[in-house]
Amino acid sequence: MLGPVSPQRVGVATALAVIMTVPSLTQFALGSLAPFLTDEFHLTPTAFGAVTASYYLAAAGLSPLMGRWVDHLGTRRALLVTVGIGWVGSLTLAGAPALVGVLASVFVAGAATAMANPATNVAISTLPRPHAALVGVKQSGVQTAALLGGAILPALAVAYGWRTSVLACSVAFAVGVVAAATMPVPARTHVTRTRRKGMRTRPGVRRLALFAGLMGCGMAATNVYLVLYAHDRVHMDVRLAGSLLATVGLVAIIARITLTLVAERARAPERTGMRMLRTMAVVAVGAAALIASAPQLGAGVLWVGAVATGLSVAAFNGVTMFVLIRTSHQTATATDSGLVQGSFFAGMLVSPPVFGLLVDLTGSYTYGWTWAAVCLVAAAIVIPGATALMTPHPEPG
Template sequence: MLFLFSLTTINYLDRVVLSVAAKPIAAEFHLSPVSLGYLFSSFVWTYTVFLIPMGQFVDRFGTRRVAAFGIGIWSLATVLTGAAGAFGPLLASRLAMGAGEASSNPVCAKTVRQWIPARERGVANAIFNAGSFAGPAFCLALIGFLIAAFGWRWAFVISGAIGFVWLVLWLALFNTPERTHWLSQAEREMILRERNNGAPAQAEGEPDGLMRLLRSRTLWGIALTEGCNIYAQYLFLTWLPSYLQMTRHLSVTNSGWLSGVPYGGAVVLAVLAGFLSDRYVKRAGVMSGRRRHAIAVSMMCGAAILLVPLATSFVALVAVLTVSLSGIAATNATNFSLLSDMLPNQRDIAKAMGFVIVGGNVFGLLAPIVTGYVIANTGGFDWAFAIAGVLLLTGIVITLTMTHQPIVARGSVALRPARS
């Protein structure tokens, strides 16, 4: 879990450096808000395209090799961003970073399914997903200082170098439960016995192809819920420092610190939400789909984004941002847990996760661009927050109505849980 948390932290640290450095980069390359929106969104284009192939590679070649390949690519791309001398190379490096980062979520989902018993997956998914908020929390507080002290280019070089340290440790220490020598035989047997939601390992059968899984209404519901949530997350991830600088008139350094505090709060609250969701589903069983209720509550908290324009003091603003980001973080983790709950065969998890993240990022890639146009046409961020809030409320309806049955291909045999 420490590996997965730190992998996701590095992933999001490298994403958000550009957001903090947006002001000096825009000045150097003469970029408008619309151009910045496209640059913010650019890594999501390749990220989305490569997600499903990366999921299939993880299912085929394993987490160890694909994670090493992915973080090597995106860390190198982050370092090269700091060397860009024109807008073209800057854009190319972000596209390469997105392609490498597409490995992260399928690797994490597969590793959780391989290592973590069903009754503990809510906490496990919350821990790895917390990295997506810990990364911005650390980065937003630190990168503003680095930019002020050394310039924006060194911020990218230092961030990218951290990934290579993780890569060396991963190759030296990580493997699957079947191949990990320090694991006791009793614990190994328990992990293998419980990784299939209580079904015996020999009953899992051959994996379904992605096209067969796409016949499941539940898989589509989970992907659409993810999309409604990720739109708000990417709005914060890409535009929050600029909002604080442009609308609240903070410096680069101060906007970084103020942005980092809500992200730090979200890390703690999201892990707590994962623990509570595990307790909530324990009595009914994971395949009941009961975890959808926890998703609905989390998305309601995320919809506090609607209150951002109404926060007149910095204390109120930090409180609203913390509640909203915590809800978004908890939704991501709980939605990933619901996917694992409702997918009987662990051999399908990485490709299914890839599809869910594609669903999220189709919405997510639009968030920076739409926000850029909103700012250009209205002169402010109010409508951008309103759009994100409405999508979060829509996601509540989707998760409560579309995720009642296990994710199995039509004609496959699976136990039918009671509707909950």
């Protein structure tokens, strides 16, 4: 049995973290390698926003479909397909000869990201509680990609070129294939194969999806533009600017694991989780304001803003998925995850082109960071309405 302290459970958590890391590498490669990509393909901030939009278009548009597909594929095959699609996207990005190739490759990579959360959430939902540590560890995989992308990829790009830097991600994808192929997966029962016909999505899930979309708008600003902004406007060396993204990732890894554990140990885990989400949105507003003030206050505030971002908008998805797994019936976990994650990526899709257009039209990043802050304020307003709507489902017996 995959009990709370069994070696198999530890193996599952580690494997899921790896599987969440590898599809996300391309996402953070775009941000950390932005100066190289904009130079080679002569991209304005708006055009670069369109490149990242291709990634998030796939992630947003395909997430609901992938959630249903996971139910048909089964857990192990879904995990293997996730890693495989992501690897194809990464390899084609490394070899893209022109901008159209970049757009196509990041779209493929986005499809893998669309599948990652539904597939890994279903794997967790089949295990007995507690789930917090599993959710926190597996969600930390996304920010592990940010840490690796920010700390390693810019340095490799300076030394060997950005294409070699992206190609180096294949090592991680190979590990992901092994993790998906060897992870101990519980036998899937009949009830997990299909969602009951006529089952409607709960209002609380829809409200949580709206919140996730607004947080995605705010998070995209950091993922896509932080390194480019620090390099262009605060005149940081590109490797040091990449370390900002790595800092966001490192802090978020710790926060995702810690906060889910704190929420689960509370008297009312679901309500505590929802209160945490509102607090994260408020902290994220402050982080955006700090980052925007860097040209006036100095590079030091960028590091403070990076830490605050890691504690808030970069970490919220761990708590979100914890609440979702606790409150969704096992037959609805993949579909609900796909809906919430699709909305999150819809925000990530919309935000970069808007951010880039504001910068191009005004010549100032201040308006872009203001856009991000407005979205985060809206998220903080939306989340209280979801609290009463999220009610836990009984433990399957």
